[in-house]
Amino acid sequence: MxxxxxxxxxxxxxxxxxxxxxxxxxxxxxxxxxxxxxxxxxxxxxxxxxxxxxxxxxxxxxxxxxxxxxxxxxxxxxxxxxxxxxxxxxxxxxxxxxxxxxxxxxxxxxxxxxxxxxxxxxxxxxxxxxxxxxxxxxxxxxxxxxxxxxxxxxxxxxxxxxxxxxxxxxxxxxxxxxxxxxxxxHPVLPRAWYPDASPDPAALEEAARAIAGARRPVVVVGPEVDSEGAGPALVALAERIGAPVLASPFSSRLSFPEDHALFAGHLPAAPQAVSDALGAHDLVLVIGAPVFTFHVPGDCALFHQGIPIFQMTTDAEAASSAPAGTAILGSLRLGIPALAALLPEAARPLPAPRPRPPAPEAGTPVSAPYALHRLHAAMPEDAILVEEAPSHRPAMQAQMPVRRWGGFLTMASGGLGYGLPAAVGVALASPGRRVVCLIGDGSFMYSPQALWTAVQEGLPLAVIVLNNSGYGAMRSFSRVLQVRDAPGIELPGIDFVSLARGMGCPGRAVGTPEELDAALAEAMAACGPFLVEVALDSAVASLYDKH
CATH class of the missing domain: 3.40.50.970 (Thiamin diphosphate (ThDP)-binding fold, Pyr/PP domains)
Structure with a gap:
């Protein structure tokens, strides 16, 4: 020095x-x-x-x-x-x-x-x-x-x-x-830094009174909960309220254990669909999410119906941009237990658990729901899922319920090119755990170089490429927006296994259910990264269907 x-x-x-x-x-x-x-x-x-x-x-x-x-x-x-x-x-x-x-x-x-x-x-x-x-x-x-x-x-x-x-x-x-x-x-010494601030106690008391007086409350939860490590406290709060829980639109982390009896599904990013899902309730408690993230235009009647909305968030910008409701700013790690302590035990009847979809049928070519059902069965219990396959998200949410806090990540921006490098970063941060990158064929091509880093670092990363030979999300949006014959949507002729091997990563291309199960088992057991390319049929669910 x-x-x-x-x-x-x-x-x-x-x-x-x-x-x-x-x-x-x-x-x-x-x-x-x-x-x-x-x-x-x-x-x-x-x-x-x-x-x-x-x-x-x-x-x-x-x-x-x-x-x-x-x-x-x-x-x-x-x-x-x-x-x-x-x-x-x-x-x-x-x-x-x-x-x-x-x-x-x-x-x-x-x-x-x-x-x-x-x-x-x-x-x-x-x-x-x-x-x-x-x-x-x-x-x-x-x-x-x-x-x-x-x-x-x-x-x-x-x-x-x-x-x-x-x-x-x-x-x-x-x-x-x-x-x-x-x-x-001169050297710079780091300062002690305790940035989390508790929500205003008066605001929490107001929310608690309203929740206690509601007959049909609903809870909408978002990614801030998992980010703060407040998941167990949120589950305790939801059980104390006795209300159904919905994941916020485009939530980029696990928002609530998806096998819990109170979990009621994922809100789509469409104003009318949000109104339909929440309008039957007499109070909406939003925790760790905006009110609300939309992707298509339309009128959200919920904002004009006078239904009380309470929003707990750490994000002042999200709170100030909300079109309705009462915002409570502050740490969720501190605020959720404080709110729960103010509430009486719920006397309202618990909602009926939502029905689970049946197992998809096997077929050739393989359907996205079937591929995701088999992937879920093949993954280790403690695996971390990093997803960038937006056109298949409805099928993923139906077939791959996430149960563990910290067990799911995706991008909140809608911009492609995040999933594969993010999965590499997650694997670097999670020694001893299998990381699964679920990615579409179009998404993979934005940042394929990240696979080389995974090879050099010897990461236990399973990369599952769902290949429907095109931008499936654009096919879905075209249906929603009634657009026909748009160019630039089809992506024929890409050999993902050859791309992976060129960077030192082994891989297999599969097209039948039997090949799929064998390849997934190999990917989950591999010491380093392994790529599985799954040839899919062309069916794509609407991103804005209620599910």
Missing amino acids: DATTTRTSVRTRTTVRTRTTVREATLDLLRALDMTTAFGNPGSTELAFLDRWPGDFRYVLGLQEASVLGMADGYARATGRCAFVNLHSAAGVGHALGNLFTAYRNGAPLVVTAGQQTRSLLPNLPFLGATDAAQFPKPYVKFSIEPARAEDVPAAIAQAHRIATQRPYGPTFVSIPSDDWSAPC
Whole structure:
């Protein structure tokens, strides 16, 4: 370490200040913050930071920045800790922007750094220079800065970490000129940080009175519950209320155990369908989700019917944008038990459990429901499912009930290219557990490079590609929007097993039920990554059917 020591004496008191470099101060800060795993794709503007890479740090290499960002997102969401990302200047940030948008919507805590040309070159529009670097990733970061002085870089990273880990979690961004790393600076000590705040007790008391007086309440739950580790407390609250529980539209994590007697299904992202599902109730309690996420236009009559809506969330933006209801801001980890303590035991009769669909019939070609039914049977009990097959989500929700908190992740943004790299990040964060990436053929092609990282890291990752030779979601939307003969929807001629083998990953293509079961068993037993390509029939369920 290149360090000098200066002593300043004030009367009889001596203050000792140790001088170091920006690079060493940053590495020490990252150690103190438990951020010694870095996700990156290196370039020339990052070499000064990567020089003599310390042995106690792990560098996870991605072959393209979208994969790098997605891997860090999956890692952060699986661990519940902030992840560190190192991108390459303006072009690298540009490559990562799609998954940065997804990370923002996912609420993934990330400190994203990017190299910048040396400060002396910046006035002359240099090669690889990022103009207004801090503006580039906005608005999909919570905080963005290129420090005015080299010596301010470690403090900027510390601030970015604090903001990223303040709920709602999200990515932050620091642009760092390449010559800053060798500049002298003072060390930066991490501060104690307890960002969770309890909801207003008066607001909880108002909600408790309304819930206790309701005859037919319903609970709508979202991904914030699992993100905060508040799942068991939520189950206890729902059982105390004695109300049916619905998962919020496009929930990106497990919202409620899907085999629980109170679980009533998943709300679709259509205004009329939401009104139909909730309109028969006399109180709606929304926990950890917006009110509500829609994807098609229409009138949500629920907002005009005067039915009380109480929303508990950590997200001030989601609360302020809600078109109706009473918002209660604050930690769900603290707020859910506090609300439960205010409620009497429910005297209302419990709702009847929803009927489970019958097992799909085997056939050739294989149907999506049958493939997902068999996948669910093949997965280990503690496996983690990472999904990016939006056209098959209704079938997945019917055939693959998720039971374990932390056992399911998908993207909240709707942008493709997240699923495979996120699954790699989740596997890195979950040693000893099988991770299953369920992905569509179109989705796979956005970030296939992530499979190479899984091979290099030897991850127990089963990649299940549902191949219907096209963008199935677009086929579904075309039906909903009454659009015909749209171009760019069909994707013939892609050999996913050959793509996987080219990156060192074994795989099998299957087209019959017998082949499917054998391939799934092989994938679940493999020591490293294994890909199964399933040729499906072309049937696609509507994304907005009630189910």
